[in-house]
Amino acid sequence: MRPEYHFSVPDNWKNDPQRPIYIDGKYHYYYLYNADYLTGGGGTAWRRATTRDHVVFRDEGVAIPKFSNANGDCWSGSVVVDEHGTAGYGKGAVIALVTQAPEGRQAQYLWYSKDRGRTFRPSGTDPVLPNPGVHDFRDPKVFWDEARSRWFMANAEGNLLGFYVSPNLRTWERVGEFRRSDLGLLECPDLFQMTADDGTSHWILGTSANGKGRGLPATYAYWSGAFDGTSFQPDEGEPQWLDWGFDFYGAVTYPHHKKDGTEDPSLRRSIGWANFWDYPHNTPTLVTDGYNGDDMIVRDVRLKRGDGGEYYLASSPTAALSNHVKRTHNLGDVTVDGTKDLNVMSLAYDLTCDITWDPASPPANVGLEICRAPQGGRHVAAGAYLKGPFAYVNRKPTVNPTGGESQTPIDPSSGRLKLRILVDRTSVEMFIDDGRIVHSHRVFPLGVDDRIRLYSHEGTATFKDLKVREIRVRQGK
The missing domain is CATH 2.60.120.560 (Exo-inulinase; domain 1)
Structure with missing residues (x-):
């Protein structure tokens, strides 16, 4: 029953996608992976696959093993290329900010790679963003804020997204938040800038959310709006949704790169986990193929202006699918x-x-x-x-x-x-x-x-x- 053209884990279990990163002409896709799922073992590692066309993926094995240090297994986070060497590992170093939860206390830890993202090592055992004493404190999404020459992080913290800035990926200052009390537990945040089809530039804040109590999806909610480096002001109070079905959770977006390696601000891609936490283990593929973990198709995502003047994300199956x-x-x-x-x-x-x-x-x-x-x-x-x-x-x-x-x-x-x-x-x-x-x-x-x-x-x-x-x-x- 393994899918013909959708991404699936080679064996056992996968869940959250991690934002793919462009390195040396390929997109490196990390995801949470449990090699001991079928035998009842817990915990997740980061496994890596690479792709050039977002359809054909090559499995590259585990990049961060689970339980590789005293801080436990690795949860969601994000990978960046530290072009300026701010973290102290040299210009162009590949850095991962990862949630770990020693003794059940979620915090953000820095891992670094010396082989262009193939494998990672922990940068010590102390968190770079300690937990201030809350239950949910995870899924850091980090990007370089070019306009202010610093790093920015959005972190999922229950019913809010915490905003942090850093000069070096090691020391973080809280500068703001985005709070919602009507969308359940917020996870896997996302923040990016896009150029719309009318030539204007806008910021998009996204997050995995659960609106089922209001008759809304439990997928990827997003808002268009303005970002000033510390806060996000949405254009509208109600979110829009990247998907209205039941199985598009933990989704991430990532930029398209032109042939010269520069980002195209008018095109992003998105990939989402084809499952949901209400029924994660309900699949016959456990018996037929010895695995549990697919993704929905990678999408090409563009920002468009609607008839009412609003801006929205329009999705289509990634263009390279036509080559297959x-x-x-x-x-x-x-x-x-x-x-x-x-x-x-x-x-x-x-x-x-x-x-x-x-x-x-x-x-x-x-x-x-x-x-x-x-x-x-x-x-x-x-x-x-x-x-x-x-x-x-x-x-x-x-x-x-x-x-x-x-x-x-x-x-x-x-x-x-x-x-x-x-x-x-x-x-x-x-x-x-x-x-x-x-x-x-x-x-x-x-x-x-x-x-x-x-x-x-x-x-x-x-x-x-x-x-x-x-x-x-x-x-x-």
Whole structure:
């Protein structure tokens, strides 16, 4: 059941992604890894993979072993290239700020690499950012603040993000915070600057959050706004969400680098863990393949200006995915009144279409049954209930970690819905229109569940320019 083209851990367990870092022409992707998961052992190490195109990853082994010093295992953090040598390990040194929790007390520790990020050593046993006496104090996200010639850190501290600055990655001063009391426990913070499609520059603050108590996702929440080096002022009070599904947690973003190595401020990428802490161990891959840990597809992320003047992040599957298409089915315009089964069978593909209908006489429900069993009893439904009106992904009819249907509002009067749906052996991701709205779900269809059915109930719809691109990726070892 291992996915065909999504990243998966070689064995045992993975969870949080760490922000990939660009070194020597490659992106180095670290993630939390437990080699003793299947035998009941705890604790996480940092394992590393490298990629050039964000689709094919080469496993590079463990970079920071767990329990390698008295401070315990290694949790989430971030890696930076210390171009100016501020930490004392030379210009261009690769430095990791990592959460460890000796005796249960979370704090931030500095690790350094002498081999360009392949392995790391601890810089002593004392934290560079000690815990001031709070329960949650983790996931430091660090970047070089070029405008002020210093380091900046956002740190997750319960229902707030603490802000810190440092001249050298070793001594940190608290300068501010961003507090939310209505989004549960905040984790894995993110702060970056982007150039929007209208040429203006904006800051984005993101964090993994849990809005389920308010009928919102538990994925990556973000705000556009202004950053002055010590504080962040959001443009709006309510967050936007990078994903509305159930399985896009601990997500990180990272900059795109041009061929000359410089960053492109108009493009970032994002990768999220395809799981959630309500049901982390509910997967048949433990039995079928001896592992538990996939990611959703790497996304290309751009900042756009909305019709109301607001700024939002638009996601699309990373562009290099198109280089791994093994077969394309060009099905043209397909008009449906009822149901229609496609003569395409695949477990791993990229499907695109525009669903259109008469706004004066819309159907009640339009969409696709994907991951469909030969007789239809198992499937995932992805489409739009126009009487709602909302778009949805419903994984309840197939094998899944826990039942559920995600929903987002749509406007039936537009008469159209542009969809891009990625299907793999353990996931379904639905991108709507320009990717402002995405639904990501972990699913476990059986090996025979490779059919696709179109449906339009109580009216007619046309699936325009329908394409199914079968994908095959040979991951590096």
